[in-house]
Amino acid sequence: MKQYSVKTVLVLLFSFSLCWSQVDEEIIQDFKSSSVNQPGKEYPKVNSQGRVLVRIEAKEAKNVQLDLGGIKYNLTKDDKGFWSGVSLPQDKGFHYYQLNIDGASVPDPGTLYFYGAGRLGSGIEVPAPDRDFYALKNVPHGLVSENIYFSKITNSWRRCFVYTPADYDQNTKKRYPVLYLQHGSFEDETGWSVQGKANLILDNLISDKKAVPMIVVMDNGYASKEGETNASFSVFEEVMTHEIIPMIDTKFRTISDAKHRAIAGLSMGANQTMRILMNNLDLFSSYGGFSGTSNYPTAEEIDPSKFLNGKFNDAKKINQKINVLFLGMGTKEPIPFPNSIGAFTAMLTKQGVDYVFYESPNTAHEWLTWRRCLNQFAPLLFKN
Amino acid sequence: MKQYSVKTVLVLLFSFSLCWSQVDEEIIQDFKSSSVNQPGKEYPKVNSQGRVLVRIEAKEAKNVQLDLGGIKYNLTKDDKGFWSGVSLPQDKGFHYYQLNIDGASVPDPGTLYFYGAGRLGSGIEVPAPDRDFYALKNVPHGLVSENIYFSKITNSWRRCFVYTPADYDQNTKKRYPVLYLQHGSFEDETGWSVQGKANLILDNLISDKKAVPMIVVMDNGYASKEGETNASFSVFEEVMTHEIIPMIDTKFRTISDAKHRAIAGLSMGANQTMRILMNNLDLFSSYGGFSGTSNYPTAEEIDPSKFLNGKFNDAKKINQKINVLFLGMGTKEPIPFPNSIGAFTAMLTKQGVDYVFYESPNTAHEWLTWRRCLNQFAPLLFKN
Incomplete structure (x- = not known):
């Protein structure tokens, strides 16, 4: 019988749980602009599950990622050159995040900026029940x-x-x-x-x-x-x-x-x-x-x-x-x-x-x- | 004899003057970090000619530009994946700018951010004689x-x-x-x-x-x-x-x-x-x-x-x-x-x-x- 290391098992379990939660829970399409966006900016948005939807134009990019809560989510490109993607549900409240555009870690041009993680970066607000x-x-x-x-x-x-x-x-x-x-x-x-x-x-x-x-x-x-x-x-x-x-x-x-x-x-x-x-x-x-x-x-x-x-x-x-x-x-x-x-x-x-x-x-x-x-x-x- | 429109002549003169000024004036290597950078950030820098030197890591990018004063400067990539480039001399004082990374217009992660041009964006300060x-x-x-x-x-x-x-x-x-x-x-x-x-x-x-x-x-x-x-x-x-x-x-x-x-x-x-x-x-x-x-x-x-x-x-x-x-x-x-x-x-x-x-x-x-x-x-x- 094949032996698995503890690490391998943990990685497999984690991957499975990620897939499972992504499959299990449908993405509810009630996204609203985040309350900490720059004036007039529609994206990023947050839904009632606490999922974050980002969107950025980058016509020539090969790979654009949302870097949020320790996970890098690969975004997908539409035919107009806009990249978008949805995160897993986030805890209620405020989170720092960044975008990665072909290897450059930059703030999302849609949000206000917040000093955290040693830099001014993007932030998202997931409405809390007690807000x-x-x-x-x-x-x-x-x-x-x-x-x-x-x-x-x-x-x-x-x-x-x-x-x-x-x-x-x-x-x-x-x-x-x-x-x-x-x-x-x-x-x-x-x-x-x-x-x-x-x-x-x-x-x-x-x-x-x-x-x-x-x-x-x-x-x-x-x-x-x-x-x-x-x-x-x-x-x-x-x-x-x-x-x-x-x-x-x-x-x-x-x-x-x-x-x-x-x-x-x-x-x-x-x-x-x-x-x-x-x-x-x-x-x-x-x-x-x-x-x-x-x-x-x-x-x-x-x-x-x-x-x-x-x-x-x-x-x-x-x-x-x-x-x-x-x-x-x-x-x-x-x-x-x-x-x-x-x-x-x-x-x-x-x-x-x-x-x-x-x-x-x-x-x-x-x-x-x-x-x-x-x-x-x-x-x-x-x-x- | 070939006829040139006024517009063509102006474009040629403008291109020539750009080339000329770039060739004519050597870039003085006395760049210092801009006074409106984020704490601890070395780039962007400004030299005594008012030229702006930007630098950003973007390993997988195809094309990175500095967008400053109405001109888009193509940056060049080094073997470690850092893109950098130097602008023409800028007027003394404060200027808004952005970076373009494969078609995404984003703030430079090195600077503080300033509300102008309808968004929070990067800024550079060229020291003025009367500062x-x-x-x-x-x-x-x-x-x-x-x-x-x-x-x-x-x-x-x-x-x-x-x-x-x-x-x-x-x-x-x-x-x-x-x-x-x-x-x-x-x-x-x-x-x-x-x-x-x-x-x-x-x-x-x-x-x-x-x-x-x-x-x-x-x-x-x-x-x-x-x-x-x-x-x-x-x-x-x-x-x-x-x-x-x-x-x-x-x-x-x-x-x-x-x-x-x-x-x-x-x-x-x-x-x-x-x-x-x-x-x-x-x-x-x-x-x-x-x-x-x-x-x-x-x-x-x-x-x-x-x-x-x-x-x-x-x-x-x-x-x-x-x-x-x-x-x-x-x-x-x-x-x-x-x-x-x-x-x-x-x-x-x-x-x-x-x-x-x-x-x-x-x-x-x-x-x-x-x-x-x-x-x-x-x-x-x-x-x-």
């Missing part, structure tokens, strides 16, 4: 301001986006609490207010009186000293604590104490901001870690006497100092996220550290998870 | 805020960007004059603060005390009523006067009178804002028309008793009502701009209407002309 919480609605809208500043620590110009709530410019004597909110790896300071829709989430929560009006500062998590090639978490911590926070407290009407200051991040940003929090418990009183923790990527049991220099050893002190310790992730997160976050929450539980845990249904390591995390986290902040 | 006036310098920086609002007139969500000067958030009792600043055709509300660098120009002017601190509102010049397919100037005028101005006067600390309100635009925006100005002399006291006038595209002599319903008939009234009437254009603007602007200024002169005229040296119908126009215009505003 109302980040929808553009008839509520008072805050402003998102581009704020340019010079960092002496990195000897470079940097930029953050600052959300100020709708009543900020009306109540010019009122001061506001601040949430510092960080992006993930290979993303940048634009992520939270563009694909993250942080401003709309806050507008809706504040209008519904579910969250208190707050300022949200979205900076770039990459920082390095002059001459250093690699960005470092510790340089970013220095920039955050010595430059960003003092600048925000000077330029905006903040309440500048720990009680009214929170810090959160997604993935790499969760890892970074947990370190910043634990090194600076005099600066922050609340924390949100979305799809990430500082023990990433390991799933090993955490020894609190050693982890982050023993910062989680004294549960009583932490419970006293930290008002909200929020952890969130998607139910479909890939390895190593569930395991390393699991090891972290196990340590918290064992230590007796209070925390809130949230799971986003049917989402992976992507923006719908993080939009939902923010929507769960922000209402907990600055309430007492 | 200091729009450089990011160590001066106090204002904020550029994204402001979302619902327009009842168009029954749609719209967006403007609002520049507030550096001292706006410090002096919470101070009120500021406002400049409404419009983009050109196939551009949008992002143009002035991204490729236009309006915020940096104002930061530098205000820091040098050449311009008074002012708010700048950059909205989208396209507006149509529900069910109408084409945007109309008159609907935009209604949105500007009935929605944008009242909203800005409510949300921001403006001085809400005509004396402290100016309106300006480039190309289509110059045409639109001149109409808005002349229909609303009770709302605005200053005007800037950059590379455009409301008689566009004709070069015919203007009859002031008929043009814009006779609005320029009464020079005395105009001189009384309009504090600054500024017109600007580049010395290399193509037909019909010099002629239609010329016909307009001839009419102003004949009528005895006071105006300021500025010519940007060696620039065409492009952003360096408009950056320079703003730099000339803003210092004239709100001075008395």
Whole structure:
């Protein structure tokens, strides 16, 4: 009898399941233009199954592919030179993608562009059942301001986006609490207010009186000293604590104490901001870690006497100092996220550290998870 | 003797001059990465002649072109599958461009993206000798805020960007004059603060005390009523006067009178804002028309008793009502701009209407002309 390696069997099973799902489920022809297309652009489209239909003119091309969710789909050419094709069903929410045209990886000229995967690329929005919480609605809208500043620590110009709530410019004597909110790896300071829709989430929560009006500062998590090639978490911590926070407290009407200051991040940003929090418990009183923790990527049991220099050893002190310790992730997160976050929450539980845990249904390591995390986290902040 | 048509002779002369200039001028090998590339991207590059060097991987492609300034340059492929090529010298300043890969017109994955020509596309910056006036310098920086609002007139969500000067958030009792600043055709509300660098120009002017601190509102010049397919100037005028101005006067600390309100635009925006100005002399006291006038595209002599319903008939009234009437254009603007602007200024002169005229040296119908126009215009505003 012929022997198959485990790898071969897995590949065969995967191929079969792909074929099976493609054959099994008919493509429903209810495609609509994606909500994150450029004005007036019909393609790409999304259907009710979450399938993505792309279309691009490339008369002389030999091979055009849609590169989405780790799969490269070969498109087919019509007699007018337009290439099109449909993907497998995608999770609800936002996904980055690219097109491949005869070996060139380029953005789809139909979409708006989003910074992720270390470049400005295309994005697609698969409507989620709960999309109302980040929808553009008839509520008072805050402003998102581009704020340019010079960092002496990195000897470079940097930029953050600052959300100020709708009543900020009306109540010019009122001061506001601040949430510092960080992006993930290979993303940048634009992520939270563009694909993250942080401003709309806050507008809706504040209008519904579910969250208190707050300022949200979205900076770039990459920082390095002059001459250093690699960005470092510790340089970013220095920039955050010595430059960003003092600048925000000077330029905006903040309440500048720990009680009214929170810090959160997604993935790499969760890892970074947990370190910043634990090194600076005099600066922050609340924390949100979305799809990430500082023990990433390991799933090993955490020894609190050693982890982050023993910062989680004294549960009583932490419970006293930290008002909200929020952890969130998607139910479909890939390895190593569930395991390393699991090891972290196990340590918290064992230590007796209070925390809130949230799971986003049917989402992976992507923006719908993080939009939902923010929507769960922000209402907990600055309430007492 | 063989006869050549005028067209043939012109084509031959043009081809000859292209060959000649390509042969004549050696390509100087001092290419540097463009200042508007994505972070960490080496290509495209620009040399001291203003030539653009692009490079993209497309292993299987048959034909890759750089589409810049109305010319499609064929690129050549190296043995690793990278296509590259060098353009003719470009004017100083900012230019939109695209790549063509086997018939697909796509943005270059190396650059930031800019809304122009009715799409988000690539851009290149050829350093100008006077680039200091729009450089990011160590001066106090204002904020550029994204402001979302619902327009009842168009029954749609719209967006403007609002520049507030550096001292706006410090002096919470101070009120500021406002400049409404419009983009050109196939551009949008992002143009002035991204490729236009309006915020940096104002930061530098205000820091040098050449311009008074002012708010700048950059909205989208396209507006149509529900069910109408084409945007109309008159609907935009209604949105500007009935929605944008009242909203800005409510949300921001403006001085809400005509004396402290100016309106300006480039190309289509110059045409639109001149109409808005002349229909609303009770709302605005200053005007800037950059590379455009409301008689566009004709070069015919203007009859002031008929043009814009006779609005320029009464020079005395105009001189009384309009504090600054500024017109600007580049010395290399193509037909019909010099002629239609010329016909307009001839009419102003004949009528005895006071105006300021500025010519940007060696620039065409492009952003360096408009950056320079703003730099000339803003210092004239709100001075008395």
